[in-house]
Amino acid sequence: MTLSDDKNWWRTAAVYQIYPRSFADANGDGIGDLNGITSRVDYLAQLGVDAVWLSPFYPSALADGGYDVDDHRDVDPRLGTLADFDRLVAALHGAGIRVIVDIVPNHTGSGHKWFREALASPRGSAARDRYVFLDGLGDDADQPPSDWGAAFGGNVWEPVGDGQFYLHLFAREQPDLNWANREVRDDFLKTLRFWADRGVDGFRVDVAMALAKDLTARPLPSAAELERIGPGPDHPYTDRDEVHEIFREWRAVLDSYDPPRPAVGEVWVDDPARRVLYALSSELGQAFNFDLLRADWSAEAFRAVVARNLQLAAAAGSSSTWVFSNHDVVRAASRLALPAAGGGDASYARDDAWLQSGGLTPAIDPAEGLARARAAALFMLALPGSAYLYQGEELGLPEVVEIPPAARQDPTFHRTGGATIGRDGARVPLPWSEEGPSFGFGSGPAHLPQPDYFQTYAASRQDGVAGSTLELYRAALRLREALRADESLAWVDDADLPGDVLAFSRGNGWRCYSNFGAAPAVLPPGRVLICSDPAGVGAKRELPGNATAWLACG
Numbered sequence: 001m002t003l004s005d006d007k008n009w010w011r012t013a014a015v016y017q018i019y020p021r022s023f024a025d026a027n028g029d030g031i032g033d034l035n036g037i038t039s040r041v042d043y044l045a046q047l048g049v050d051a052v053w054l055s056p057f058y059p060s061a062l063a064d065g066g067y068d069v070d071d072h073r074d075v076d077p078r079l080g081t082l083a084d085f086d087r088l089v090a091a092l093h094g095a096g097i098r099v100i101v102d103i104v105p106n107h108t109g110s111g112h113k114w115f116r117e118a119l120a121s122p123r124g125s126a127a128r129d130r131y132v133f134l135d136g137l138g139d140d141a142d143q144p145p146s147d148w149g150a151a152f153g154g155n156v157w158e159p160v161g162d163g164q165f166y167l168h169l170f171a172r173e174q175p176d177l178n179w180a181n182r183e184v185r186d187d188f189l190k191t192l193r194f195w196a197d198r199g200v201d202g203f204r205v206d207v208a209m210a211l212a213k214d215l216t217a218r219p220l221p222s223a224a225e226l227e228r229i230g231p232g233p234d235h236p237y238t239d240r241d242e243v244h245e246i247f248r249e250w251r252a253v254l255d256s257y258d259p260p261r262p263a264v265g266e267v268w269v270d271d272p273a274r275r276v277l278y279a280l281s282s283e284l285g286q287a288f289n290f291d292l293l294r295a296d297w298s299a300e301a302f303r304a305v306v307a308r309n310l311q312l313a314a315a316a317g318s319s320s321t322w323v324f325s326n327h328d329v330v331r332a333a334s335r336l337a338l339p340a341a342g343g344g345d346a347s348y349a350r351d352d353a354w355l356q357s358g359g360l361t362p363a364i365d366p367a368e369g370l371a372r373a374r375a376a377a378l379f380m381l382a383l384p385g386s387a388y389l390y391q392g393e394e395l396g397l398p399e400v401v402e403i404p405p406a407a408r409q410d411p412t413f414h415r416t417g418g419a420t421i422g423r424d425g426a427r428v429p430l431p432w433s434e435e436g437p438s439f440g441f442g443s444g445p446a447h448l449p450q451p452d453y454f455q456t457y458a459a460s461r462q463d464g465v466a467g468s469t470l471e472l473y474r475a476a477l478r479l480r481e482a483l484r485a486d487e488s489l490a491w492v493d494d495a496d497l498p499g500d501v502l503a504f505s506r507g508n509g510w511r512c513y514s515n516f517g518a519a520p521a522v523l524p525p526g527r528v529l530i531c532s533d534p535a536g537v538g539a540k541r542e543l544p545g546n547a548t549a550w551l552a553c554g
């Protein structure tokens, strides 16, 4: 297979996110690596994805799972070499799969040569100007410049011992860069070229909304005032207007390639009208919307999310993005069994209280969660736009709640003294086979412990088995090809259908029916192409509860 020559491949791509440390371990040290991914290219090709997005594989102290990058233009020696990377890209391209890499521009790791230089340099130096250093408050300058809280707990300001503090919106090992500094900007343009020159087809941009900062106000607003200000032009660091200048510069570089390289921004901005600004063709091209992964399991909520995002993407000249799972949220097969949170609440995607209880309170029904996750996947794969899948969802993996505290890696867990459990449960290495010390992940134990029940989810156990989650994804991704030529969607409002059923048709005459209720619903005439419930649509044409089916109509 070769790569298609469609310049717009990304508009409707099925993109598979790989968290490299937990995908496949080729050399048996317990950590997934690039050669491990290369060894699984056939699996990815058979799955039928159009692209893979590689979460960071760069040199890193792993304070935040690799999102603390010490060198943006190299490979972590534990994961491989640049030559391994080139081989991986060649193997993926040879299988017709494109490659997207993660760019982490808001911060570096604290081991980055720039940060070490900044710490060794005096206040006011050029080296400190690449980051965000401010003087401490109080007579002894030992008080942080503001009371802002960091994403993983604690204050955002870290003292360096000479009266100055540096800003870290995330872990203390992730100092924020100063994007008003020309050298910082030029260095990231160089990084984009570095990877594009190596054959990378696109980019995912971490924390895209936070790069531009204005911390000149004195005193700085308090955390409570930040809440009132909200994201936008008046916020010191979230979704400021100047951030768009940065991405316009990036676009000029990305457009200098043939085909132009797409980028997708991680944009946690609630106002969808502002979020799509990042998706303009003069900027990144796409912005993640996380609305589906935050939506309650209901026909009404899903319809509202889809309608709004299709409209916004069209207005921006972009295509929509859909996500149910990634490395930051509770896996959909568990999350969708949790009680509704009222919609749009980020905590729903993480549900710390449930994790804190060891997955016990509230008690969930794993079978219901899996049924809903499978139904959600078919729903997503029928939508126009690009679908972002996260490794392991094609196996139906649940969130792992039983990781012992000593084995936890997420900085959230450690910086909050265990009060916030964090994201490790979605990052447990994949089970490839039913045997071996890490179920085929590698030849030794995995860096995060896998529960025994992972065996039942092993890829080898689902391969070729009718009704398995893996075969469902393979079949849906194959069928989905027929939906790509036409990006239109029309809702099917059929008075004969129960209110719990959401239906839409696509340009090729296909219809997608999702039953969010528990009771079966009778489907209208049409040939059933696929159904998320292994029992399928029987002779009575009943779509089971918590299921999706695609129909070829007329």
Ligand code: NOJ
Pocket (backbone or CB within 6 Å): 064, 067, 068, 104, 170, 206, 207, 266, 327, 328
């Ligand atoms: C978003 C990434 O998805 C997450 O994993 C990371 O911790 C933060 N950005 C900080 O880089």
Ligand code: CA
Pocket (backbone or CB within 6 Å): 025, 026, 027, 028, 029, 030, 031, 032, 033, 078
């Ligand atoms: Ca390894």
